Amino acid sequence: MSRTRTALALGMAAAAALTAASATATAAPLPVAGSTTVTPAGHAFKATLSGKATLKAGSVTVTCTVSVAAGSVPAAPGNQNPAGPVSSPISPPTYSSCTSSMPGVTPTVTTSGSWSVSMQNGSPITATMTVPAGGLVVQTTGLANCTVTTAPGGPANVPGSWANGAPSSLTFTNAVVPVTVTGGFGCPTSATTSTFNAVYKVTDTTNPAQQITVTP
Template sequence: MSVIKNPGTTAVGGLALGIAATVVLASPAVAQTAPAALATGTTVGPAGHTFSAAAQGDVVLNAGPVTVTCARSSTVPTNGKPNKVPAQPGNSSSVGPIVLDINPPSFESCTTNAPGLKAAITTNADHGTWQLALRDGAPARLIIPAQGFTLKTSGLLSCNVTAAPGGAANAEAAWSNGTPSSLGFTGANIPVEIEGGFFCPTSVNTATITAQYKVTDTTDPAGAITVSGTPKR
C-alpha cells in the first residue's frame, strides 16, 4: 500500500502551526482542526515605574456654546502620590484593564471663544481618585471622580461647570505605544452640570474634551510606558 505525505504550514492567530496531512490510498483523507487563537489579557510596564502626562498643544473643552482652550495641562508624580504603574504581578490582568492612580491634572492659561469672557479650571480629588484604565485592544479610559473638576467663567457671564456631578465618569481615549507613548482624546464626552445666570447654558449636560498627551516614563526617561497583550495559558 502506498502512502503520500504532504506537509504544509498555516498561520492561525499569529501562531505558525505545522500540519502534516496523511492520505492513505483507498481510504478518505482526515482533516485536522487547528486550535482557536489564544485570548489575551493586558500588561502595563515597566512594573513599578512612575510617569507623567503632558498635553502636546492645546486642550479644548466644549460645553454648549462655550469653548475653552487651555495652553497647558499635565499630571506629574509627587512624593506623596506618584503616578505609578503597579508592581508585579499587579501590572498584569487576564480579564480586565490595569487601573493606575494619577494625580489630578492641571489646566493652565485657559481662554474662551468669547471676547471678555475669562475661564479657570480647578481639579480636585475630594470625592475619589483620578485614574487611568488601560486595556490591550480597547480604548483607554480617564476616570474622573465625582465633581472632579470645576470650570468657572467670569466677565460677560458667571457660570460654573462641574464635571461628573453625579458620580465618577469616564472619558475615552486612544493609547499608542511609543517613546514616549501617547494618550489622545477626540471629542470625548464628559457629563457636566452648568449653573449660573440667565445666559448660562444650564440645559447642557455633556461637555467634550479634545487633547493629545505625551506619557513619559519618569523612572527611566529613555524608556517608555507601554500597554501589551498577555497570552492566556
C-alpha cells in the same frame, strides 16, 4: 389536503428553527477581554499636554494649552491582568493658560479628588480616564459668570485611546463627559454633557530612557 399539512409542517419547522437560533444568539456569552500588561512595572510617569485641550459645553468652548498629570504603573504583578484592563491612579490634572470662546470671559479650571487611568490592550489599545464626582470645575468671570461641574452625579469614565511610542500618547477625541452648568446670562445652563479633546505625551520619569508601554 396533504399539501396543506406539508406546508403547515414546514412553516412550523422553520419557526422552531428561527426561535432556536434566536435563543442561541441571545444566550451567547460576551467576549472575554484580552490580557493587558503595562511596563515598566512600578515606574512613575508624567502625562504632558501636547497642543491644546478643549472642553465644550453648549456653545461655549474653553481651551487650555498647559496640562500635566502624574502617576505610576502598578508594581508587579498588579501591572498585569489576564482578562481586562490595568488601572493606575493619577494626580488630578492641572490646567492653565486657558481661554474662552466667549469674548470678555476668563475661565479658571480647578481639579480635585481621586483620578485614575486604565489601559486595555487591543487593536486599538483603549484607555479610560475616570473623573471623580465634581473632579473638574470650570469657572468663568467677566461678561458671564458661569460654573461648569463635571461628573455631577458620580465618577465618570472618559473614553480614549493609547498608542505605544517614544513617548507613548494618550488621546481623547470628542469624549462625552456629563456636566451641570450654573450661572446667569450667557451661560449654557441647558447643557448636560460636554465634549473633551486632548492629546497627552506620557514619559517614564523613573527612567527617562524607557517608555511606558501597553502589551498583551
